[in-house]
Amino acid sequence: MDRVRLERYLSGRLGDEVRITSLSQAFPGLSRETWLVRLDRGRAGAAIEQGLVVRADSTGGPFPPVPLEYEYQVYVHLAKTEIPVARPLWFDASPEPSDGRALFVRELVEGSTLLPGLGDDTDAAALRRKRVGIEHMENLARLHRLDWRTAGFGSFMEVPDSAEDAPRRELMRWWRVWERVRTAPLPVVTEALHWFADNLPKRAASVSLCKGQNGIGEEIWRDDRIVAFCDWELANIGDPCQDLALSQGMLKLWDRDKLVAHYEAVAGFPLPSDNIDYYIVWNAFKSMLSLNNGLNSFLDGRYRHLARATLGYGKVKVYEHLLGAITGLDLHRAANLVMRGQPNPYHNKKVAGG
Amino acid sequence: MRPTTVELLDSIAQALEEQVLPVVQDKWGASTLRSAMQLLRHLALRVPLEAGILAADNDDVRRILTLVGDRLSQLGETELAAAAAAALSAHSVDPLDVIAADAVNETYQGAVEMIIAARDRLRTIDTPPQIHQTLVDYLQRRLDRERRMFVPVFLSPPF
Numbered sequence: 001m002d003r004v005r006l007e008r009y010l011s012g013r014l015g016d017e018v019r020i021t022s023l024s025q026a027f028p029g030l031s032r033e034t035w036l037v038r039l040d041r042g043r044a045g046a047a048i049e050q051g052l053v054v055r056a057d058s059t060g061g062p063f064p065p066v067p068l069e070y071e072y073q074v075y076v077h078l079a080k081t082e083i084p085v086a087r088p089l090w091f092d093a094s095p096e097p098s099d100g101r102a103l104f105v106r107e108l109v110e111g112s113t114l115l116p117g118l119g120d121d122t123d124a125a126a127l128r129r130k131r132v133g134i135e136h137m138e139n140l141a142r143l144h145r146l147d148w149r150t151a152g153f154g155s156f157m158e159v160p161d162s163a164e165d166a167p168r169r170e171l172m173r174w175w176r177v178w179e180r181v182r183t184a185p186l187p188v189v190t191e192a193l194h195w196f197a198d199n200l201p202k203r204a205a206s207v208s209l210c211k212g213q214n215g216i217g218e219e220i221w222r223d224d225r226i227v228a229f230c231d232w233e234l235a236n237i238g239d240p241c242q243d244l245a246l247s248q249g250m251l252k253l254w255d256r257d258k259l260v261a262h263y264e265a266v267a268g269f270p271l272p273s274d275n276i277d278y279y280i281v282w283n284a285f286k287s288m289l290s291l292n293n294g295l296n297s298f299l300d301g302r303y304r305h306l307a308r309a310t311l312g313y314g315k316v317k318v319y320e321h322l323l324g325a326i327t328g329l330d331l332h333r334a335a336n337l338v339m340r341g342q343p344n345p346y347h348n349k350k351v352a353g354g
Numbered sequence: 355m356r357p358t359t360v361e362l363l364d365s366i367a368q369a370l371e372e373q374v375l376p377v378v379q380d381k382w383g384a385s386t387l388r389s390a391m392q393l394l395r396h397l398a399l400r401v402p403l404e405a406g407i408l409a410a411d412n413d414d415v416r417r418i419l420t421l422v423g424d425r426l427s428q429l430g431e432t433e434l435a436a437a438a439a440a441a442l443s444a445h446s447v448d449p450l451d452v453i454a455a456d457a458v459n460e461t462y463q464g465a466v467e468m469i470i471a472a473r474d475r476l477r478t479i480d481t482p483p484q485i486h487q488t489l490v491d492y493l494q495r496r497l498d499r500e501r502r503m504f505v506p507v508f509l510s511p512p513f
Contacts, residue, residue: 027381028513184460187467188493194473306389307513314396314508321505324497327490 001025001035001054005097010052013090013105016041021049026113030307031063031294032056032233033098036108051108053086057101060303063294063311065181066233069093072104073156074232081151083143084228086220111222113230118216118253132224133253134262136215139226140247141266144208144240153209157237166204166238167278171196174286181293183312189285192323196282199331201275204239206267212236215248234286241271245279246286277335281326284338288319360398367394385513392512400503407499408459409449415462416442418492422469422485429479434469441465466492 003023011018022038035054040047057068068091075088091104118129148154158173160166175193182189211218212234220228244251244260251259264270295312297303322341326334357365370391378384423438441461447454466489469476473486480486 028385030513185463185467187463187470187489188497190467190470191473191490191493194470306386306393310389310392310508310512314392314504315512317504318508321497321501324493 001033001056001097006035006037006054007039009095009097010037010039010105013092014041017043017047019044019047028307029058030305030311031058031290032068033058038108051110052089053106053108054103055106056095056098056103058303059101060294060297060305060308062233063290064233065177065290065293068102068104068233070156071233071235074153074235075104075106077152078229078232081146083146084139084226085232086228086230109220109228111220111227113217113220115216115221115224128224129253132216132221133250133259135225136219136247136250136253137259137263138266139219139229140211140214140240140243141263143211143229144206144243144267146209148209148237151209153237157235159237160204160207163203163205163207163239166207167201167275168197170236170238170242170282171200174289178285178289181289181296183292183295183299186320188320188324188327189288191327192285195327195334196278196285199278199281199334201239201241201272201278205241205271205275206239206269207237208240210236210238210240210243212242213246213248214243215246215250217248239275239279240267241275242279242282244271245276246283274331277331280335281331281338284319284322284326288316288323291319292316359401363394363398363401367391367398370394388511389513392507392510396503396507399507403503405450405452405455407503408452408455410499411496412449412455412459412462414492414495415459415466418488419462419465422488425480425485426469429476431472431476431479434472434476437465437468 001023003020006023007018007020010020019040020037021040022036024036026034026036033054033056035056037052037054039050039052041050042048055068055071062068072088072091075085078085079087086106086109089105089107091102093102094100095103097103115128115132117125118132119125148157158169160169171193178189178193211229211232213231214229218229218231219226220230244263253259260271260273260276291311293312294308295316298305298308298312322338326337329337367390370387375384375387375391378387419438419442423435423442426432426435426438441464444458444461447458449455469485470489476485477483
């Protein structure tokens with residue numbers, strides 16, 4: 001993003017003189033661009049420092065087929081609750097500095113999405129992993145207890161009729177999306193979708209506002225505490241078990257059963273282990289869907305970024321093979337197969353016992 | 355002819371990894387290099403294997419769609435039988451023409467996908483069950499044929 005154009009744009013929107021002192025893009029930003037902006041606002045000599053985050057659609061469009069404005073609306077509604085998020089400022093459907101690609105601006109929350117040293121093979125790091133895992137569970141539980149109706153999420157999110165309806169609604173919603181965005185017929189995936197229907201949870205643990213993707217890399221941490229949740233593009237109203245299932249290794253930081261028990265104590269409702277197993281496998285499908293959607297702009301020439309091919313083609317083939325393997329398995333064995341295939345980015349094999 | 359296609363692709367990937375990547379400071383550039391290396395390693399597997407795999411898969415799926423199409427006709431599933439027949443009516447292609455063979459294969463996969471999608475309805479009429487398991491068995495053979503082109507090369511970091 002061009003600094004001069006962005007400076008001019010922010011000055012106009014903020015109604016103030018703006019001088020950008022630092023502009024950097026979060027790596028890798030393959031789906032959507034996240035620009036960290038530090039600026040001086042106001043007349044020289046009386047300027048105040050401010051940090052902003054500009055989140056914009058990439059040239060090739062996002063991986064998850066979800067409009068950016070949807071994510072912005074999640075921030076708008078959450079900012080009125082006790083759930084920690086950065087304060088959203090505005091959404092622009094066709095802004096100049098990104099050549100018309102939609103963007104939204106939010107305040108910058110100081111902290112880091114990464115926790116260096118978390119995976120070290122030391123006693124201190126092991127204690128830290130337990131602490132971080134518990135912190136994550138507590139924050140998820142608070143999110144899942146949020147009164148999303150009062151907070152207005154039903155005004156723009158699909159709402160299940162009941163806890164019994166929630167799992168099927170999630171399945172059918174994304175089955176339709178898959179048929180719309182997939183780049184080629186993949187009958188293995190169709191067979192896998194039948195498997196999901198056959199193994200559907202009878203009811204959701206509760207009907208909660210779910211984050212959709214979480215774990216380290218998705219939230220902002222400071223002193224090993226979550227100071228802000230970010231990345232809400234897959235947020236939905238549904239079974240909270242999905243958020244524990246797709247927590248990108250958080251359940252491996254400490255004893256999984258103890259982490260889940262801690263979550264249940266804070267949330268006030270139990271999480272059926274079958275539901276968690278189901279969503280562990282389900283997330284393999286949703287990840288595949290998002291990556292394959294990202295391949296569309298590579299194939300039509302709009303965005304020949306090589307990672308779109310390695311992910312949208314290569315990784316999707318790996319997922320296709322994984323889904324082909326799970327269709328012959330029961331739920332528990334399928335979940336174990338998916339978990340075995342997931343790299344644990346937070347601690348090494350020696351610590352993980354693998 | 356030497357060097358072979360595989361030797362060229364492997365050597366390009368190796369040169370990028372050993373001689374270029376270590377001196378690229380920019381993380382975006384380094385990321386693109388890693389993607390390029392992974393794709394080159396995949397191509398080194400795909401180029402010598404693809405024609406044979408496609409030929410075998412096309413022969414297999416044509417046989418399966420013929421069997422399944424006949425069964426669908428017997429059961430009165432005219433729309434699905436027509437989908438199978440339409441796919442089978444695609445002109446035969448030179449198996450060495452990988453692009454044409456791949457296009458025909460995609461047509462076959464579309465028909466297979468349509469029949470798999472109708473699983474629940476077909477279960478009630480296809481007794482003893484033949485159609486679904488025949489297709490599932492074919493899909494497992496397809497995955498087994500092609501696996502080495504994708505696994506484990508695409509298990510490494512993609513960017």
